[in-house]
Amino acid sequence: MNKQTKVWLVLSIALSLLAVGSSCGGNKNENAGGNTNATAGAGPYSGPTGTISGVISFEGTPPAPKKIDTAADPVCGQKNPNLMTDDTVVKDGKLANVFVYVKEGTVDGGKKLADYSWEPPTTPLKLDQNGCHYVPHVMGVMVNQKIQITNSDATQHNIHWTPKNNPEWNQSQPNGAPPIEKTFGRAEVLVPVKCNQHPWMRSYIGVLKHPLFDVSKDTGAYEIKGVPPGKYTVVAWREGGVPEKTMEVTVTANGAAKADFSFGAATTSNAPSSLQMMPAIEFPMLGKH
Amino acid sequence: MNRGLNRFAILVACATFFLIIAGALVTSHDAGLATSDWPLSNGQVFPKMVGNLFWEHGHRMVATTVGMLTIVLMIYILVKEKRSWVRKLGIFALLAVIAQGLLGGLTVKLMLPLWVSSAHATLAQLFFCTTVSLAIFTSRSWIEARPIEEEKEGPPLRYLCTAALVTIFLQLILGATLRHSATWDQKPPIELILAHIGGAFAVTLILGGTGLTVLRRHKGEKFLTRPAMIALSLLVVQLFLGVAAYMTRLASPKDPQPLNPMVGITVAHVACGALVFVSTIVLTLRTYRVLPATNEHSTWAARPQES
Numbered sequence: 140m141n142k143q144t145k146v147w148l149v150l151s152i153a154l155s156l157l158a159v160g161s162s163c164g165g166n167k168n169e170n171a172g173g174n175t176n177a178t179a180g181a182g183p184y185s186g187p188t189g190t191i192s193g194v195i196s197f198e199g200t201p202p203a204p205k206k207i208d209t210a211a212d213p214v215c216g217q218k219n220p221n222l223m224t225d226d227t228v229v230k231d232g233k234l235a236n237v238f239v240y241v242k243e244g245t246v247d248g249g250k251k252l253a254d255y256s257w258e259p260p261t262t263p264l265k266l267d268q269n270g271c272h273y274v275p276h277v278m279g280v281m282v283n284q285k286i287q288i289t290n291s292d293a294t295q296h297n298i299h300w301t302p303k304n305n306p307e308w309n310q311s312q313p314n315g316a317p318p319i320e321k322t323f324g325r326a327e328v329l330v331p332v333k334c335n336q337h338p339w340m341r342s343y344i345g346v347l348k349h350p351l352f353d354v355s356k357d358t359g360a361y362e363i364k365g366v367p368p369g370k371y372t373v374v375a376w377r378e379g380g381v382p383e384k385t386m387e388v389t390v391t392a393n394g395a396a397k398a399d400f401s402f403g404a405a406t407t408s409n410a411p412s413s414l415q416m417m418p419a420i421e422f423p424m425l426g427k428h
Numbered sequence: 429m430n431r432g433l434n435r436f437a438i439l440v441a442c443a444t445f446f447l448i449i450a451g452a453l454v455t456s457h458d459a460g461l462a463t464s465d466w467p468l469s470n471g472q473v474f475p476k477m478v479g480n481l482f483w484e485h486g487h488r489m490v491a492t493t494v495g496m497l498t499i500v501l502m503i504y505i506l507v508k509e510k511r512s513w514v515r516k517l518g519i520f521a522l523l524a525v526i527a528q529g530l531l532g533g534l535t536v537k538l539m540l541p542l543w544v545s546s547a548h549a550t551l552a553q554l555f556f557c558t559t560v561s562l563a564i565f566t567s568r569s570w571i572e573a574r575p576i577e578e579e580k581e582g583p584p585l586r587y588l589c590t591a592a593l594v595t596i597f598l599q600l601i602l603g604a605t606l607r608h609s610a611t612w613d614q615k616p617p618i619e620l621i622l623a624h625i626g627g628a629f630a631v632t633l634i635l636g637g638t639g640l641t642v643l644r645r646h647k648g649e650k651f652l653t654r655p656a657m658i659a660l661s662l663l664v665v666q667l668f669l670g671v672a673a674y675m676t677r678l679a680s681p682k683d684p685q686p687l688n689p690m691v692g693i694t695v696a697h698v699a700c701g702a703l704v705f706v707s708t709i710v711l712t713l714r715t716y717r718v719l720p721a722t723n724e725h726s727t728w729a730a731r732p733q734e735s
Binding site for chain 2: 205206207208211212213214215224294295297299307309310311314335336337338339
């Protein structure tokens, strides 16, 4: 092998290794909120409670729902011929499907909210696959609370959730199959759920150690009951990578605290993609810039 | 030389290319976990092929067919082929397709961990490389090739081609890792995008230089210029497909589902990448066949081979 050959080989291998090496930088996935992995110390809370309620507004013109093409599975089209995206459901300026929860705070008397423990309800929450669509679209459960997953469609689905703190899970559920019951062992806000058979199907499950959460209705209203008196950080989360909104709230015994949130059209679409900076990098290769 | 064996090897190579396309369709549709079991789909050998199960189970059916074809090819080679290294390559092809099937099963059972999915996509390219090589080694043009004199200026072509091949293979690994690092509704990691673009520059530089060198040094020698021309043409197409794939993939997280433009273009990008790889393999193998190892004449290059 002569000198020029060696130079060529070294150059090509070095370029390739450089390319591979640059890809090895950390891709940190941040957990989306939900600082609820606290240690229990004070046991269950007993005493007077209050409520936190409010309305989620949407400012600006909401994006029009997009039609979903269900041709790949005729059963979906027959049962739900006008299936549309439901990531932004706005009615009279009010936004549905916003997950509102108490993130952290101090209960009157000085103890942290995380010091208290709550037993999960024994009644399972239902997540149905109906019309090739998850019902509900957003839901909240407590850690170790059962989720009963049903298939009301005459076609097969698979339920695939992709959490960061809990184990990933995927299971097929053919039509006629019995309900599946699952739980989450750790708090996480929020766990995405999808069906790989019907890739438009999305749902989100907020998992918390306490029951202090709610999901906004079609009217935009939500209400969190049973909140011990104290000062809290309340968070409103909505899908699409939109930055969550927070608010400090004081709850009094038997009182009703208000916490209204507002999301805007500017934050409706997916969060700014890291790709959006790319045209300036890639286009010079084509000589366009 | 056995014409039937060569035709069958070409058939297996074509089927493998079709399998790569089928696999790419699974990835672009995010259909890899459309069923949670393997090797059966929803507990059935022939499930109802609706939704994304059409892509996932279809991929499994094509893969099974390629696996069977590879078994037949290996037997065919063992019966008809006298060259021991070709016989060994036939056995290797079977082992590779078995390993590929098991990796495919692991992708389902382990729920698409990045390293398994990337290894599955990379081994697919290596298996394609193997079947194409078998088609080349059993061809008349390979067996009857005669030595070609190389200019004494510059580095030997065989090394340039090898460098291009290694670079393309690393780029394929990067591409496979990029594709499997995020589904259609997620943002791909920017580090991988930059690395893949860097790889595209490296491939363009090295394969472009190699191809042009072949055309300059061996004008009229179709045995070498034809694969060089094909590789260069495919490289140009691949660069445009890469930009188009990037543009459609940029928009896909805002779509309600994987849409045909994104699926079609990204799959075409994968398929064209595989073709760039194998056309460079053809060029490389042919340079090793007919050109001397160094600028000094080699004693072993292009010896007539027994068929």
